[in-house]
Amino acid sequence: MMSRTEEDFELELRSLPGVLNVGITKHTNGDVNVVTLVANSKDPLATRSAATQIASLYYPEAAVVVEDANRALVDSRQGEARVALIRADYDTSDGFCEVQLSVDGRTGIGRAGSGPLIGGAEATLAALRDLGYELPYSLMTVTNVTNGRDWPVIVTLRSLANDADRFGIARSEDDLVSAVKATLDSLNRFLSNLEGHA
């Protein structure tokens, strides 16, 4: 049975503009691990910001993921996966990246060295494997098109089965996030086909 606090927490989240659904995943010890919102929101960033504030009051350790309810239409055209990036951190002191991903309320964490580009891509693959995906690919290249902000990163993965390559491209606020998103982009259709089997 839900406590009154849990009920009010969920009601507050559901009262945010455009929120259609709230999914709450808990650790085995009962602590809330991930809060997943499905929202038909004009401003998903604002929705995520508001949801993160609310969650911080009730469950400070919980990660908040906002899924776009309209993305299913895009998925059907582009085969985009539903894996969501929760956070990507780069520790300059040891050169390690840590990437946390979420899919269907589950989270996976991956770590890798080698800086934000190669490390970001490797940590993303590790996080996907942590989520249970069996990925028959190895990382071939991670290329920053040019130095500086707002330039795309291209990731190439090679199939272990037939040497066929997959490419992904993404552009975002920094190299690490670009590398993560480009890695996910390269695996989009593959992950979509695996949905429900991970």
Added chain:
Amino acid sequence: MRHESDDDAESQATLTSIHAGESIATFSSEGYEPWLFQTMLNELSERELGVGFIYSILELFAARHGLSDVAVVLVNDSFGTQMFRLGGEAVTPDMAAHLNASPGVYCEPDTVPAAECDAIRTACQLAMSLHLARFSAAHDPLTNISNRRSFDEALEVAAARSARYGWAFTLVLVDLNNFKAVNDKSGHEFGNHLLRQFGFALRQAVRQGDTAARIGGDEFAVILSNAEGHESSGFTERLRGHLVALGNPVEFTIGTATSPRDSTDPGELLRMADGRLYEKKGIRIS
């Protein structure tokens, strides 16, 4: 699937609930699944209906029919479209697109009679409406902290306990400085943003068991449980720290009164705290 023994047990019992702005929903054992009716009665005997009830119902419903998955879609003017899934699991965007905001109960496998699905949806709709009405009646819609009404109730309770058992608490009134000027200069939307942020900072600053409320346009009140007057400085520091972290430039003035030292009468405590606040008005806290 109706169970005759359940029918006997509940005979002609009837439950009627009225929610403002909505039609009267009547549940009776006749025409509805008795197990659902009985579950609602059991829940109501222990507590009020809320979103927790929706998940309980979905779980029982799935168990009774051997469903591997079930989701209910509710549509209402006051809460828009809301989807609930068995076990509190997230609805995927694919599923959300499939459900397409059409109210109803979606089962896997789809083997449950429509009448029972309708009863489930009606019960869930009632629970959601009641929860939202209860929450709205007690909270300020802009900041989601307590409103004046529930603050007055909390102050009455705290004062009564203080008078009876000698338990100390401190009432803190908080007034934003120059808020009207900010509102006039930057617009109501920005003013509302500041108030929302201030409400959030208040929620961060209070401890479990304290009460934070918005009692007027730019007036807030806090009941600090088990706290003497001097302990309000800790609260003020926390509040200031959270406002800085939020990048909220708003400044505020406080006035305090402590029970039972100052008084155990709620009205008198409010007057004392208000008087002290106005004495300090013009002296910026931060």
